[in-house]
Amino acid sequence: MRYVMGFQQIDSTNVAEVGGKGVHLGELSRIDGIRVPDGFCVTTDAFQRIVAEVPSIDAQLDLLSRVRPDDRAEIRTLSADVRRVVEGVAMPDDLVAAIGESLARLGDDASYAVRSSATAEDLPTASFAGQQDSYLNIVGLAEILRHVRRCWASLFTERAVTYRLRNGFDHRKVRMAVVVQRMVFPDAAGILFTADPVTSNRKIATVEAGWGLGEALVSGLVSGDVYTVRDDQVVATTVAAKPRFVQASPGGGTQEVPVEPQRQTRPALTDAQVVRLVRLGRRIEAHFGRPQDIEWCLAGDEFHIVQSRPITTLFPVPVTDDQDNHLYVSVGHQQMMTDAMKPLGLSLWQLTTPRPMHEAGGRLFVDVAPILATPAGRANLIGTLGRSDPLIRDALQSVVDRGDFLRSLPDDDSGGAPAGGPPAPIETDPAVVTELIRRGQESVATLRREIQGLSGPALLDFILADIAELKRVLFDPRSIQVIMAGMEAAWWLNDHLETWLGEKNAADVLTQSVPHNVTSEMGLALLDVADAIRPYADVVAFLQRVADEGREGDGFLDELTGLPGGREARDAIRSYLHEYGMRCTGEIDITRTRWSERPATLVPSILGNVRNFEPGAGKRRFEQGRQEAQRKEEDLLTRLRALPDGEQKAEETKRMIDRVRTFAGYREYPKYGMVSRYFVYKQALLREADRLVRSGVLREKDDIFFLRFEELREVVRTDDVDAELILERREAFRSYEALTPPRVLTSDGEAVTGRYLRDDAPPGALVGLPVSAGTVEGRARVVLDMAQADLDAGDILVTTYTDPSWTPLFVSVAGLVTEVGGLMTHGAVIAREYGLPAVVGVEQATRLIRDGRRIRVHGTDGYVELLD
Helix, strand or coil, X not given: CCCEEEHHHCCHHHHHHHHHHXXXXXXXXXXXXXXXXXXXXXXXXXXXXXXXXXXXXXXHHHHHHCCCCCCHHHHHHHHHHHHHHXXXXXXXXXXXXXXXXXXXXHCCCCEEEEEEEECCCCCCHHHHCCCCCEEEEEECHHHHHHHHHHHHHHHHCHHHHHHHHHHCCXXXXXXXXXXXXXXXXXXEEEEEECCCCCCCCCCXXXXXXXXXXXXXXXXXXXXXXXEEEECCEEEEEECCCCCEEEEECCCCCEEEEECCHHHHCCCCCCXXXXXXXXXXXXXXXXXXCCCEEEEEEEECCEEEEXXXXXXXXXXXXXXXXXXXXXXXXXXXXXXCCCCCCCHHHHHHHHHHCCCCCEEECCEEEEECHHHHCCHHHHHHHHHHHHHHCHHHHHHHHHHHHHCCCCCCCCCCCCCCCCCCCCCCCCCCCHHHHHHHHHHHHHHHHHHHHHHCCCCHHHHHHHHHHHHHHHHHHHCCHHHHHHHHHHHHHHHHHHHHHHHHHCCCCCHHHHCCCCCCCHHHHHHHHHHHHHHHHCCCHHHHHHXXXXXXXXXXXXXXXXXXXXXXXXXXXXXXXXXXXXHHCCCCCCCCCCCCCCCCCCHHHHHHHHHHHHHHCCCCHHHHHHHHHHHHHHHHHHHHHHHHHCCCCHHHHHHHHHHHHHHHHHHHHHHHHHHHHHHHHHHHHHHHHHHHHHHHHHCCCCCCHHHHHHCCHHHHHHHHHHCCCCHHHHHHHHHHHHHXXXXXXXXXXXXXXXXXXXXXXXXXXXXXXXXXXEEECCEEEEEEEECCCHHHCCCCCCCEEEECCCCHHHHHHHCCCCEEEECCCCCCCHHHHHHHHHCCCEEECCCCHHHHCCCCCEEEEECCCCEEEECC
């Protein structure tokens, strides 16, 4: 065992021994031209030995492991006991000698910083937040040893213990190293971000600087000077008043002292020093291969680097093989799926879509720079996106207005009109829709028949070939014509009826309860399931236990048959799953768990329907919507006929109403067909994964989710897999899950944020995009996981995004607020279908609206008022 390692002995392979801080200091000390104050690490082996050899610690950890995670008083008492024992432990002589020898090499009488350095081997890095203890200006072996023990003890703060209890981690397996580093007594110190921490632009560096030790800035004692640097030029400087600073105390430790008046508003660094520091930062960034958050000190005219860590909050930039400027638009914000996707899901979606897509952070983006290069392309793209997502439109427009980021090319008018001219306009004929649906159903049925019995390379080859059939159905020109006809009719109605009658968003009411909307039918069908269950109290009580226990799998369905009415309940749920079980949250990612795989996901919604509705609510709900749309139509036509040229206006409007009601429902169908097909692929691929696990190629079935489709095809062909690659992909996916994707991202890494260009909302209101007319007031229920939803009639659903899988919740609520969405995304379509006032694209809605708070949703004008 090694109890002490000097910085020169440490590299990236030693994280389990010296933790994150220790590894970074070892790596920093290897970079040419970077001054790192010398030091050493007391390794995790030392800590493990102490825990293993002190019986009282072992006994206390036993007690701690048995405490309930919500018993705060007991955790507080027991964790304090463990900390006292650790801080008072007598270190073995050989450990003291090893630390003493390293200290003698650096200087017994020198001053040191002593810092905890957590290893992420056993716990996620985030779990150590708030535990990174730092002690400055520590002198002498006895004091060094005391502060090493204090760092060890920080593993047993209440927060750390509670985290481990809640997440099932063994207290004995946590590890902590300790960094001991010679102190620098600087004239100035601070932080360097090699990417802009606000915009994420990788070409902009930000320096914060203050007098004395950097702890004054880190602790928030003072605000520092801020310098912004681009291309070796300081492009912005903000000099702060710095009335106090932190310096070393003569007896050890630190103290706050006042800054003399004439220095308080003097810049801590010159522009030349700032540029020199940023160049050092770029060298460090190049070594680690990603933007860095760097702690620095300036002593005399020399910069010393005392720590560097990755900036984990930055969203990654798509990798390209050129130096051109690119402008990426998020696919997830269009598809209502902003969560990270696993590699199999990403690759299958890329095989499905006709447009090239770039990956970053487990998400997909489209590069729109080529489209925005021409005047016609700009007008078309910004105009189209402006209808669906004003925040994306404004973000793109802001980049175009800069004038220096995107190329500017003339319109290409050499090609003339496309051969054959535009397609013939589609007739308003319901048979067109029913025929398209029939063809789609037949195609999926053929797939189910033909994929049976296939395995090995033949299966993967078959799926790859079938994706061509999926694309043929999905992008059938006739299908697209129907969807566009419905959308254009809605736009026509909204535009003309507002001009003629002052009626805002009239199409919202006119499209309630349209035929053939497979997603809204899915929500109403779950009301029918509730009807089958409601008469049986024992079944309802059993399902409540299933919900409370968070059951996995579908075993509970068979358990139902032993209860009165249980067989009927089981059959109703299974019938529902036969029609809709391929759906789930984030369903465009084939790797996501489907309702058929985890039916318990639906149980809270079923119970809510049992509680909130009377029998027959599904049919009544549809009929009420249909009648409301009919009344609206009659009212509008009557008012139009009273206008000049009223008969003509009424006739045109009636044509468009018929058109929108004929075609609007079909918009949801192609995605239903695609997801149905994905589920057939997934079931077949999981059977193949079973074979690979049985033959020892894979360790777990879901390993296939961390391979791209072509990689999986090769694994199936060769029965050989790179297990290390799968582990790396799993770790990367975990880091991507914590990131929030931007709507618009530049190739410089800048997350471009758009604004709503309007001032018609009352003060304090949260502004968004109006997508379903009406106003409603009620209790906000902030729901991030559909399976955890506990909704009552009249509640207003507030969430990040909704896709079709959320539709069962829509029947219970009175309104909808989402952070992501557009005019024609699924949540907006279904909200209109059900007559729910809805506002989407409300940034940070789930953080700014407290669960249980009363709010008022203005679905016509697009804002949310916070009422209490």
